[in-house]
Amino acid sequence: MRRALLAITGLAASTTALVVLKGSPGAGQVTQALPGDQPPAVPGGLDPAATGGPSAAAPAPSAPSAGVKPSARPSASGSRSTAAKPTAPKTTAAPKTTTAAPKPATRTLYGPTVSYRYGSLRVQITVSGTKIVNATATGMPSSGESGRKSDDVQAAYSGTSGQVVQKQSANLNTVSDATYTSDAYRQSLQSAISQI
Amino acid sequence: MGTAISLDLADDLPPARLAELADRTFDWLREVDARFSTYRDDSEVCRLDRGELRLADASADLRLVLERCADLWAATDGWFDAYATGRLDPSGYVKGWSAQVASDRLVAAGAPNHCLNAGGDVVVRGLAPTGEPWRIGVRHPDDWSAVCLVLAGTDLAVATSGVHHRGHHVIDPRRGEPAHGLRLVTVVGPDLGYADAYATAALAMGESGIGWLDRLDGHLHAVITDDNRLLHSTRLPLVD
Numbered sequence: 523m524r525r526a527l528l529a530i531t532g533l534a535a536s537t538t539a540l541v542v543l544k545g546s547p548g549a550g551q552v553t554q555a556l557p558g559d560q561p562p563a564v565p566g567g568l569d570p571a572a573t574g575g576p577s578a579a580a581p582a583p584s585a586p587s588a589g590v591k592p593s594a595r596p597s598a599s600g601s602r603s604t605a606a607k608p609t610a611p612k613t614t615a616a617p618k619t620t621t622a623a624p625k626p627a628t629r630t631l632y633g634p635t636v637s638y639r640y641g642s643l644r645v646q647i648t649v650s651g652t653k654i655v656n657a658t659a660t661g662m663p664s665s666g667e668s669g670r671k672s673d674d675v676q677a678a679y680s681g682t683s684g685q686v687v688q689k690q691s692a693n694l695n696t697v698s699d700a701t702y703t704s705d706a707y708r709q710s711l712q713s714a715i716s717q718i
Numbered sequence: 719m720g721t722a723i724s725l726d727l728a729d730d731l732p733p734a735r736l737a738e739l740a741d742r743t744f745d746w747l748r749e750v751d752a753r754f755s756t757y758r759d760d761s762e763v764c765r766l767d768r769g770e771l772r773l774a775d776a777s778a779d780l781r782l783v784l785e786r787c788a789d790l791w792a793a794t795d796g797w798f799d800a801y802a803t804g805r806l807d808p809s810g811y812v813k814g815w816s817a818q819v820a821s822d823r824l825v826a827a828g829a830p831n832h833c834l835n836a837g838g839d840v841v842v843r844g845l846a847p848t849g850e851p852w853r854i855g856v857r858h859p860d861d862w863s864a865v866c867l868v869l870a871g872t873d874l875a876v877a878t879s880g881v882h883h884r885g886h887h888v889i890d891p892r893r894g895e896p897a898h899g900l901r902l903v904t905v906v907g908p909d910l911g912y913a914d915a916y917a918t919a920a921l922a923m924g925e926s927g928i929g930w931l932d933r934l935d936g937h938l939h940a941v942i943t944d945d946n947r948l949l950h951s952t953r954l955p956l957v958d
Contacts, residue, residue, distance in 0.1 A: 695726065695846050697865060698904060699838035699857035700880040707722035 627651065631717045633710030645710035649718055721813065721837035723747055727824075728831040728847040739829050743820045747836075750816040753777070756807045767806040783808050783815065786911065794919035797927075799891035814839055814877055814914030821910075839877045841910050853957060859902045859942055866948060867904070867940055868957040875910035879903050879917040880942075891922060899924025900941050906954065907937040 633645040725743055727736050753762045762780050765771040773781065787800040787808050800808045817836040821843055824832050831844030833852050842852035851872050855865030859880055869876060880902035905917040916937060920927030928949060931939040940950035950956070 693853060694855040694865070694868065695842070695852045696724075696833050696835045696840050697838070697855040697857050698835075698840045698876045698878040700878055700902070 631714045633712070633714035636707075636709045645707060645714050647711070647714045723817075723837065724835045726833040726835075726847075727829055728833070728845065729829045731829065736829075739824060739827055742827075743824065743834070746820055746823070747816055750812065753780070754783070754808065754812045754816075756805075756809060763806060763808065783812055786815070787811050790912070790915045790919070794916070794930075796891060797919040797922045798915045802891040802922075810918045811911050811915050813837065814875070814909075815911030817841055818875065818910040836910075839875075839910055839914050841875050842871060843873055845872060856902075856904050856940065866902075866942065867950070867954075869906065869955050870957045871906075871955050873908070874955075875907050875913045877905050877910060877914035877917045879914070879921045881921075899944055900927055901944055901946070902940075902942040903927065903931070904940045905931070905934075905937055906939065913937065 628648060628650045630646055630648050633647075635644040723744070725740055727739060729736075731739075752758065755761045756763055756767075758764065762771060762777060766773065766776055766780065773784070776784075784800075787798075790798040790811060791800070798810065800806060800810065813836055817834050817839065818841060821832065821834050821841040824830075824834075825843055831846075833840065833842045833846070838857070840854055842854065846852045851870040852874075854869045854871070854874070854876050856867040856869070856876075856878055858864040858866040900921050900923075903917045903920045905913040905920070907913040907916070916931070916934060917939075920931050920939070920941070923930055925943065928941055931937070931941070932951070938951040938954045940948065940954060942948050
């Protein structure tokens with residue numbers, strides 16, 4: 523199906539528009555031909571290089587291309603934001619044997635994590651050839667302190683009235699959230715685009 | 719402060735037509751930003767707030783927005799307050815309203831299947847490119863890489879107000895302090911302007927906002943409390 527995906531940042535100083543036309547039948551076939559047993563997309567899914575954890579499922583939550591593998595050069599795409607994380611080299615070691623292979627038809631690239639007043643985000647883009655077919659603002663896991671607090675709270679409230687908040691993952695078209703700002707979005711997006 | 723907006727057009731139209739529709743949508747949203755932003759000294763809103771512009775001389779859009787803000791102030795018993803910060807700031811309604819207008823215009827222009835996400839507040843119309851209802855995740859308050867709910871629908875406005883782990887930022891207009899009690903409020907309804915305003919109001923109300931949302935006609939909701947309980951309308955269109 524022919525689609526257009528657009529992302530924009532409206533700023534006082536400047537405006538950046540990203541217009542994506544997903545019209546190539548080839549691109550659609552590539553994404554649809556992927557096996558159905560791919561792990562479900564996590565909205566704001568992270569590349570394994572960023573977390574190294576079991577929650578790092580396939581990225582690209584908002585498109586049928588959910589099963590797309592992370593970039594063929596994860597160490598490059600993740601290095602900006604994860605340079606300080608000791609786990610990054612461990613998870614990126616394996617794909618290096620494939621660096622000589624041709625680039626996959628569809629790749630996912632990540633911008634750096636950009637902090638802003640109420641949190642942080644990073645933009646991931648899905649690229650087919652040199653064409654951007656998807657762009658999504660994703661995020662990083664919360665700090666260790668917040669994670670612990672969440673676990674404590676979940677333990678304390680299991681089985682009481684109300685449901686304890688669970689983390690779900692599913693194929694999604696979009697994500698509803700409290701506002702994030704275009705400055706952070708644009709910074710991360712520009713960096714992701716520069717990797718194409 | 720700008721807002722990131724994304725548009726997904728799912729109709730099988732020629733690329734040039736899709737690009738035209740997208741341009742028109744973003745032209746409108748840029749225009750709204752120029753006229754209604756509280757961050758631009760020359761915006762209509764700021765000029766009105768400073769007394770440089772008389773209400774009678776304001777645009778029809780601005781007068782409509784002010785009227786709706788007044789209605790919302792009454793409907794929320796004062797919890798939605800365009801003057802909560804001490805000066806006129808209708809942003810809590812304008813963002814959702816302008817996105818809803820953009821979506822309505824797309825439908826009228828022959829693009830009835832689309833998804834417009836304005837800084838986390840979403841309007842979905844018709845069907846997704848898969849031919850199925852749109853699937854909308856609600857971001858998990860503790861983990862940006864996860865969602866806590868997944869909704870599916872064909873014609874829905876979904877607005878989320880909340881606090882991230884850096885702290886509360888919705889002001890309780892009655893005390894002038896950050897609101898407490900709820901971490902996240904998602905409201906689902908037919909119009910994004912109202913859904914967004916109701917979500918903001920309920921967040922400001924704290925736990926009493928849950929009962930208030932329950933009595934709200936024509937809208938469904940989900941909330942997460944400060945102690946991390948998730949409560950939602952039984953008829954909320956959840957997936958899984």
